[in-house]
Amino acid sequence: MNHAHRSITLPGGFRAAGVACGIKESGKPDLMLLVSDVPCTAAGTFTRNAIVGAAVVVGRRNLVDRGGKGFRAAVCNSGNANVMRIGPDGLADAEAMCRAAAEAAGCEASAVLPASTGIIGRKLPMEKVLAGVADAAGRLEAGAAADRAAADAILTTDLTPKTAVRGVTLPASGTRVTLGGIAKGSGMIAPAMSPPTATMLAFLTTDAAVDPGVLQALLTRATATSFNRISVDSDTSTSDTAYLLASGAAGNPVIDDAGSEDALALAEALGEVCGELAEAIVRDGEGMTKLLRVAVRGAASEEDADRVGRAICDSPLVKCAVHGGDPNWGRFVMAIGKSGAAVDGTRLRVTLGGHAVFTDGVPIDMNDDAEEKLTAALRGDEVRVGVDLRAGDASADWLGCDLSRAYIAINADYRT
Structure with missing residues (x-):
């Protein structure tokens, strides 16, 4: 499938934006907002580092509390990881970021999946972050420009944005479904992510209708054979996160059996998307030549x-x-x-x-x-x-x- 610069809004039902809100001293884009027009099932995998950022705590909690159902948005800031502030202050900032994204999406804060990446130990400049979310909310759209802006806004030391898409016809239902993804990562890359219980981040979307338990199983396996099998410098980040949202906009019968033909076909396509993003991360490894x-x-x-x-x-x-x-x-x-x-x-x-x-x-x-x-x-x-x-x-x-x-x-x- 050839869709130049398309990624997370290629599957039906998603809009995205990326803006510069002033977190990075360079003035480069540093806030991404992804919104679904309909409630999504969602899955996530997170770092196994014992020290985690507040966004990991909140994202993991939201997935568990909602049982992977009814998600409407994902939000990510770059330039500040909101790590080692996992007490009340850090969590409050991550939750405030979710509330701002929820206002943009018209949903509860618990229906938002947050992520952060950047320098450890610094307080998030929340006035800038909240203004950035509001700015991004006014720029939400589907298309190549929005996808590129979103992919740029999650980068830190990366030299290039990382995107991938796949389309697959589900064999049992005959429905054509699409997957898209963006990722970031260049250093502090040796992911070791598990299901919900310089950083690698991935945001994945599909318009397939998938049961949340099956969706989690598919993401867990895809992560294990892609992002968890790359290493730039052997350091497992405090903030590694991968999210997968399924809008169901393709209209296929809900995939509720992980061993079904449709699930296996979707799993193969998801594995290809994650594998392509994982290789792009290594190819953009800090200082890499081979x-x-x-x-x-x-x-x-x-x-x-x-x-x-x-x-x-x-x-x-x-x-x-x-x-x-x-x-x-x-x-x-x-x-x-x-x-x-x-x-x-x-x-x-x-x-x-x-x-x-x-x-x-x-x-x-x-x-x-x-x-x-x-x-x-x-x-x-x-x-x-x-x-x-x-x-x-x-x-x-x-x-x-x-x-x-x-x-x-x-x-x-x-x-x-």
């Missing part, structure tokens, strides 16, 4: 496959070798061994750029030809690592990036 693709196969469990993928993508030594194009394959084996997964070195197979470097306990003969091939594999724009644990049938695909001098420069003097 994408790292890690394919883990033959694991005893999916958890083990994830452990290995994360260990490789998180390793500073691996990331530095990738950046420098250094064929020091021992660093990759080291990361696999420290991952906590069930690993038997006598059965392990590791490849770099398709070239075997370690097979069944036997390392490659690093002659001139092998050195040349591995160096070439590591010096491209994408570096591919293959791991076969030969311990089972589970697998996982992970995305990471190199660690450059630019990353250090960006984070040594961080200002939004």
Whole structure:
């Protein structure tokens, strides 16, 4: 589906806006408002960091209290994460932001899903935030301009906005439904999100009619295989959040069985949207020059496959070798061994750029030809690592990036 610059208002029933309200000293856009014309079912996944922002507390609470039903809006500010103010002041500010968005949408404050991203520990300038919500409310519309403005308003150190859309015909009902999404993330990226109980944020919409329990199951799985399988710098943010709203405007029979044909078709499309956004986040990683693709196969469990993928993508030594194009394959084996997964070195197979470097306990003969091939594999724009644990049938695909001098420069003097 080719819809240049379209995203969260492409599915029927949604309008959006993005404005600059003065939170960022740069004057760049810093407040996004998304409104549905009809009550939506909604789902969310949030950071597992023990320290969370007030928006995470309020968003998680609203989803639980309403049982995923009757949501009308999402609101997000950037430039200030409203974190480490999770007592009365921080929560009051997050709730006030919800009330302002609720007034714009014509609903209760509990029907709003909030998010925040930016610097930790600073008080939100609420006069600016509330004025920004009012300004955004007057600019709500559907279309490419609104979608781009919304995508821009959630960014922090990102260099580019991140959008994705998909359309799918539900096989059982024959209804054509659409999904759209925007995301942000560049640093502090190693999401580890769970269901409701520099930050990665995603706002996803669909015009499919979906039961809230099924919607949550679909988002949880899509998150697990996309956003939770990327790492820029191994740091899990205090504010990671992904929301999915379903308006039902497509008119399909409500999808109330997660194992049904329609649910599986929607799940595949949602996974593609989340996967595209996740890759865009890594490609915009702070200071990145190379994408790292890690394919883990033959694991005893999916958890083990994830452990290995994360260990490789998180390793500073691996990331530095990738950046420098250094064929020091021992660093990759080291990361696999420290991952906590069930690993038997006598059965392990590791490849770099398709070239075997370690097979069944036997390392490659690093002659001139092998050195040349591995160096070439590591010096491209994408570096591919293959791991076969030969311990089972589970697998996982992970995305990471190199660690450059630019990353250090960006984070040594961080200002939004």
